[in-house]
Amino acid sequence: MAKLCDLTGKRFGMLTVLHRAQKDYPRVYWTCRCDCGNVIDVAANNLTRGHNVSCGCRRVNPYLGKKFGKLTVLEKTNETAMRGGRKVPLWRCRCDCGNTVLVQMDSLTSGTTRSCGCLSEEKIEKMRKAAGYVGGTQLSRITNIKQTSTNSSGIVGVYYDKQTNKWASRLTFRGKRYYLGRYDSLEKAVAARKKAEAEYFGTFLESYQQKRQQSDTLQTE
Numbered sequence: 001m002a003k004l005c006d007l008t009g010k011r012f013g014m015l016t017v018l019h020r021a022q023k024d025y026p027r028v029y030w031t032c033r034c035d036c037g038n039v040i041d042v043a044a045n046n047l048t049r050g051h052n053v054s055c056g057c058r059r060v061n062p063y064l065g066k067k068f069g070k071l072t073v074l075e076k077t078n079e080t081a082m083r084g085g086r087k088v089p090l091w092r093c094r095c096d097c098g099n100t101v102l103v104q105m106d107s108l109t110s111g112t113t114r115s116c117g118c119l120s121e122e123k124i125e126k127m128r129k130a131a132g133y134v135g136g137t138q139l140s141r142i143t144n145i146k147q148t149s150t151n152s153s154g155i156v157g158v159y160y161d162k163q164t165n166k167w168a169s170r171l172t173f174r175g176k177r178y179y180l181g182r183y184d185s186l187e188k189a190v191a192a193r194k195k196a197e198a199e200y201f202g203t204f205l206e207s208y209q210q211k212r213q214q215s216d217t218l219q220t221e
Helices: 044-048 105-109 118-130 139-143 186-220
Strands: 015-020 029-034 039-043 071-083 086-095 100-104 158-161 166-173 176-183
Touching: 015 039, 029 044, 039 044, 071 100, 086 105, 100 105, 158 186, 166 186, 176 186
Parallel strands: none
Antiparallel strands: 015 029, 029 039, 071 086, 086 100, 158 166, 166 176
């Protein structure tokens, strides 16, 4: 006798197998929940062969269960959005990342919307990594700080404030700007900047190097 294949937890189209059904004669049946919410019993071979991919709701609407990019259509909602001066229905979709969103069908079929937004976030993150960003900070900018001619002092983050007639010092780290004070002399303003670099950049770089070393160690083990 062939060993029974456990289908619990597996997905077949819009159907998720919950457990083996009570009725299993003459064939083995599995209890499944459809994405629309209905629960039905389906013969095992109808699941594995693709004969049943929903509780039947998909025959009523062919878009149900269909995938567009990372989005799977779950249901047509009663909510609408304005488009071209008319109301168009919104469809509830589940993204591969787990989020659910409401989307217009033409945005799905045209390929305009392919995720809940995580694809754009992934693309931005890849671009940031390619540019050397780690934890919201571009490493090259804090490891190779050079003098600049774009401000009055020639030192990054130090400039002369004409309103107060003092030298001002500031530092930007992880997208946040820190004002380090105003000083009577350029030397004091530069010293404040250097102290802040050591405090913010030094701790960050030390932590980054430790993580790199740990990662390299794990890869070589």
